Amino acid sequence: MTLITKKLIKSLGIFLILFPFLFLLGLSFSTNWRFPSILPLEITPDNWLGLFSFSGNLFESFILSIVISVSVGLLSTFTGFLAGKYISETIIREKIIFLSYLPYTLSPVLYAASIYYYFVYFNLTGNIIGVIVGQILITFPFSINLFTGYWNSSIKNLENLVLTLGGTKLQSYLKVLIPISKRMLLIVFFQTFIISWFEYGLTTIIGVGKIQTLTIRVYQFINEANYYYAALSSCLLIIPPAFLLWFNKKYVFRKII
Amino acid sequence: MLLECKNISKAFKSENVLNNLSFYLEEHKTLSILGKSGCGKTTLLKIISGIIQTDNGDIYLRGNRINDIPVNKRNIVYLYQEPLLFPHLNVFENIAFSLRLKKIDDQLVRTKTDEMIEHLELTEQKVKMPHQLSGGQKQRAAFGRALIINPVLLLLDEPFGNLDSSTRESMQNFYSKIANEYKITSIFVTHDLKEAIIMGDKIGLMEKGKLTIFNYVDDFINHPDTGVSKEIDFWKKLRN
Numbered sequence: 001m002t003l004i005t006k007k008l009i010k011s012l013g014i015f016l017i018l019f020p021f022l023f024l025l026g027l028s029f030s031t032n033w034r035f036p037s038i039l040p041l042e043i044t045p046d047n048w049l050g051l052f053s054f055s056g057n058l059f060e061s062f063i064l065s066i067v068i069s070v071s072v073g074l075l076s077t078f079t080g081f082l083a084g085k086y087i088s089e090t091i092i093r094e095k096i097i098f099l100s101y102l103p104y105t106l107s108p109v110l111y112a113a114s115i116y117y118y119f120v121y122f123n124l125t126g127n128i129i130g131v132i133v134g135q136i137l138i139t140f141p142f143s144i145n146l147f148t149g150y151w152n153s154s155i156k157n158l159e160n161l162v163l164t165l166g167g168t169k170l171q172s173y174l175k176v177l178i179p180i181s182k183r184m185l186l187i188v189f190f191q192t193f194i195i196s197w198f199e200y201g202l203t204t205i206i207g208v209g210k211i212q213t214l215t216i217r218v219y220q221f222i223n224e225a226n227y228y229y230a231a232l233s234s235c236l237l238i239i240p241p242a243f244l245l246w247f248n249k250k251y252v253f254r255k256i257i
Numbered sequence: 258m259l260l261e262c263k264n265i266s267k268a269f270k271s272e273n274v275l276n277n278l279s280f281y282l283e284e285h286k287t288l289s290i291l292g293k294s295g296c297g298k299t300t301l302l303k304i305i306s307g308i309i310q311t312d313n314g315d316i317y318l319r320g321n322r323i324n325d326i327p328v329n330k331r332n333i334v335y336l337y338q339e340p341l342l343f344p345h346l347n348v349f350e351n352i353a354f355s356l357r358l359k360k361i362d363d364q365l366v367r368t369k370t371d372e373m374i375e376h377l378e379l380t381e382q383k384v385k386m387p388h389q390l391s392g393g394q395k396q397r398a399a400f401g402r403a404l405i406i407n408p409v410l411l412l413l414d415e416p417f418g419n420l421d422s423s424t425r426e427s428m429q430n431f432y433s434k435i436a437n438e439y440k441i442t443s444i445f446v447t448h449d450l451k452e453a454i455i456m457g458d459k460i461g462l463m464e465k466g467k468l469t470i471f472n473y474v475d476d477f478i479n480h481p482d483t484g485v486s487k488e489i490d491f492w493k494k495l496r497n
Contacts, residue, residue: 154339154341157337157339157341158341158343160306160308160328160335161335161337161341162358163307163308163327163328163329164306164307164308164328164329164331164333164334164335165329165334165354165355165358165402165403165406166329166330166332166355166358166359166406167329167355167358168329171358175354175357175358176343176345179345180343180344180345
């Protein structure tokens with residue numbers, strides 16, 4: 001294979017990967033792009049400028065989604081980190097790990113429907129707290145699964161070493177366990193953030209239409225056949241995962257952090 | 258007497274690991290404990306350090322019962338077979354670690370740590386990260402990290418088990434030297450016969466949760482269960 005052919009195949013591959021994103025970006029800058037036109041009939045920043053103004057503020061949904069996903073990511077990562085430690089030490093470790101897979105046997109919609117009664121009972125429907133709790137029910141077992149395998153005898157020995165050197169439990173976490181687990185914590189945070197960020201079914205049911213996350217808005221725009229706003233909200237939807245992907249690649253996988 | 262263990266017993270599920278075990282250790286002495294894998298040596302050290310609790314029996318340190326004193330208040334440092342240097346800290350910060358825990362003045366921490374590093378002959382490795390050190394250097398840094406807080410008792414769980422024979426020998430000499438200089442009281446666990454004899458002022462043989470203490474090396478050599486006589490016979494036969 002010649003060098004030119006290789007470069008051509010590589011460029012084609014890159015184009016195919018980037019095409020959906022470029023297409024969405026193009027669509028978000030358009031108000032009139034119909035078949036059979038290859039390019040939009042007019043390119044305008046109106047959709048983006050209207051981000052803060054048009055009915056049902058998209059930017060508000062973006063911030064709401066960030067708040068929910070960061071909260072879900074942080075809570076499930078840190079609780080999973082601690083719970084994983086205790087589960088790894090218990091004699092019923094295997095049983096708990098088995099149970100942690102159960103939420104994934106149902107689709108999130110069915111799962112939400114089956115626990116909906118309890119959310120109504122505890123007044124957790126239609127508010128952010130309820131959605132965060134609902135999503136954590138999905139991400140927490142995921143986090144436990146990752147952390148249970150992470151806590152090995154070396155890490156436990158390090159914890160005990162800090163204690164014999166005169167440190168407290170808190171110091172062992174702050175000075176050793178958290179710093180050495182930084183990469184793992186970041187990876188779990190990214191994963192749980194992404195699960196929460198794209199969550200639709202459970203959020204729709206628990207949020208009862210009052211919690212309009214960005215993912216829900218995308219579906220709404222598509223149902224309304226409002227492709228330009230759907231593209232705009234999709235562009236916003238891509239920003240945090242793209243940032244996390246970049247961050248992962250630049251720092252985490254290069255072991256800078 | 259610095260340490261006294263009375264009737265220590267420990268069982269995991271139905272298996273008795275330590276069985277009514279008693280012994281004492283004088284100040285500035287090293288007791289080496291010889292035993293096969295799984296005979297309960299590590300469990301004994303972990304009980305003395307407070308990492309795990311005994312089922313029965315009492316532990317006295319300088320006459321005070323310490324069973325209920327938390328690990329971090331005992332001033333007994335437990336050193337593992339692996340040096341377990343903190344991977345995110347360089348040699349200096351690893352050695353200074355326990356001083357920093359006590360929130361000692363930064364200048365004093367630097368002075369004491371530098372002194373210890375010099376003593377350990379690790380000056381050139383001062384700013385290196387643990388993964389850049391050799392096995393012996395790692396173990397020396399681990400000793401420094403423990404010694405810098407002047408522990409009452411040092412518990413060494415096969416600290417040279419992962420080293421090659423020449424490094425092991427130099428570390429044995431190194432440890433004997435600093436044990437004298439710092440007047441360390443320690444329990445040195447090993448499964449190596451020669452090491453047990455070299456390192457200990459007195460030697461203990463651990464079998465099936467029972468500990469037999471030999472105050473004199475000759476007693477240890479002549480006892481049929483220690484395996485020393487067999488070893489001597491083997492080398493004699495080989496020579497002949």
